[in-house]
Amino acid sequence: MTADNPSLRPWRDIERRKSRQIMVGDVPVGGDAPITVQTMTNTPTEDARATIDQIRRCEEAGVDIIRVSCPDEASTAALKQIVRAAKVPIVADIHFHYKRALEAADAGAACLRINPGNIGSEARVKEVVDAAKSNGCAIRIGVNAGSLERDLLEKYGEPCPEALVESALDHIKLLQDQDFHEYKVAVKASDVFLAVAAYMQLADAVDCPLHLGITEAGGLIGGTVKSAIGIGNLLWAGIGDTIRVSLSAEPEEEVRVGYEMLKTLGLRTRGVRIVSCPSCARQGFDVIRTVQALESRLQHINTPLSLSVLGCVVNGPGEARETDIGLTGGGKGKHMVYLSGVTDHTVESDAMLDHIVGLVEAKAAEIEAANAAAEPVAAE
Numbered sequence: 244m245t246a247d248n249p250s251l252r253p254w255r256d257i258e259r260r261k262s263r264q265i266m267v268g269d270v271p272v273g274g275d276a277p278i279t280v281q282t283m284t285n286t287p288t289e290d291a292r293a294t295i296d297q298i299r300r301c302e303e304a305g306v307d308i309i310r311v312s313c314p315d316e317a318s319t320a321a322l323k324q325i326v327r328a329a330k331v332p333i334v335a336d337i338h339f340h341y342k343r344a345l346e347a348a349d350a351g352a353a354c355l356r357i358n359p360g361n362i363g364s365e366a367r368v369k370e371v372v373d374a375a376k377s378n379g380c381a382i383r384i385g386v387n388a389g390s391l392e393r394d395l396l397e398k399y400g401e402p403c404p405e406a407l408v409e410s411a412l413d414h415i416k417l418l419q420d421q422d423f424h425e426y427k428v429a430v431k432a433s434d435v436f437l438a439v440a441a442y443m444q445l446a447d448a449v450d451c452p453l454h455l456g457i458t459e460a461g462g463l464i465g466g467t468v469k470s471a472i473g474i475g476n477l478l479w480a481g482i483g484d485t486i487r488v489s490l491s492a493e494p495e496e497e498v499r500v501g502y503e504m505l506k507t508l509g510l511r512t513r514g515v516r517i518v519s520c521p522s523c524a525r526q527g528f529d530v531i532r533t534v535q536a537l538e539s540r541l542q543h544i545n546t547p548l549s550l551s552v553l554g555c556v557v558n559g560p561g562e563a564r565e566t567d568i569g570l571t572g573g574g575k576g577k578h579m580v581y582l583s584g585v586t587d588h589t590v591e592s593d594a595m596l597d598h599i600v601g602l603v604e605a606k607a608a609e610i611e612a613a614n615a616a617a618e619p620v621a622a623e
């Protein structure tokens with residue numbers, strides 16, 4: 244589809260900031276690697292079974308990297324089993340106790356989320372960095388406007404972009420002093436203006452990968468809008484190598500929202516991109532219910548393809564021209580189906596849903612087969 248090919252539409256192109264690449268387990272972050280989607284489990288980590296089940300649901304939604312809180316020894320003890328079961332790299336979230344970081348590195352965490360300035364003495368920082376080095380762990384520095392160091396709050400009077408960036412640079416220096424460079428950084432705030440300004444300043448000051456997030460963004464709808472504005476603005480400016488949408492919602496919802504942002508900006512492709520109208524009195528079928536059913540029934544499709552679902556001919560044919568499969572409502576319960584932008588056949592209301600699901604599944608299989616045929620044959 245030409246609509247999804249940025250080289251044919253230069254005004255859709257985003258020029259990404261050139262960052263240094265690091266590895267989080269076997270997932271590259273930064274450089275020209277795809278922007279990764281993260282989330283965080285909310286089960287008690289010591290309950291390895293429940294945590295693994297939640298990780299599995301996030302993996303099905305497409306998560307690339309997943310963070311797990313390690314507030315106590317029971318959590319880091321469970322981490323080994325969790326790391327073994329997960330198909331994606333695990334980031335151990337450590338807040339205050341450096342010993343949890345040492346245990347998490349030993350347990351196989353691919354990354355430690357820890358701020359070296361909060362660990363205490365230089366000797367402890369060295370111990371954590373040595374553990375990270377010997378276990379092949381990356382480190383994620385996570386500055387948060389809600390927990391800025393007291394001296395910076397006194398210096399700046401309130402959380403502001405300069406304070407967040409100074410805090411990040413202070414933490415970075417502690418890692419660099421230990422000759423450690425496998426780190427990525429976040430400067431999160433729940434205020435989008437503050438977060439965006441801080442990330443913009445940080446992007447100019449450092450070359451490491453940046454982890455984007457609007458922290459404590461809110462519930463599913465409010466938090467999605469807030470995150471889309473904050474993270475979306477940064478991504479559009481080319482800033483950001485990995486994202487986490489923070490919602491008061493299940494982690495797999497965060498993953499879905501993250502993908503929707505990246506898909507909207509043409510930065511990742513995954514699954515079915517549905518174009519649909521809000522519906523009105525002209526609709527030939529119940530658009531809202533149809534789209535809800537299709538979203539649910541097409542969740543298992545990972546192959547990138549596009550589907551337009553429009554209630555009538557006002558905008559239906561135009562949108563169908565730009566999508567792989569199109570459905571446009573017609574009169575008397577008969578609706579037009581478009582394949583690759585061209586009018587193909589009609590379908591009746593009763594059969595419509597199963598028919599469209601079947602067409603999408605067949606198209607996904609066709610794309611997968613074409614991709615497999617195009618892959619170079621490995622030398623024997």
Ligand code: SF4
Pocket residue numbers: 520521522523524525526527553554555556557558559
């Ligand atoms: S495409 Fe037709 S049914 Fe849908 S909103 Fe537009 S006019 Fe209404």
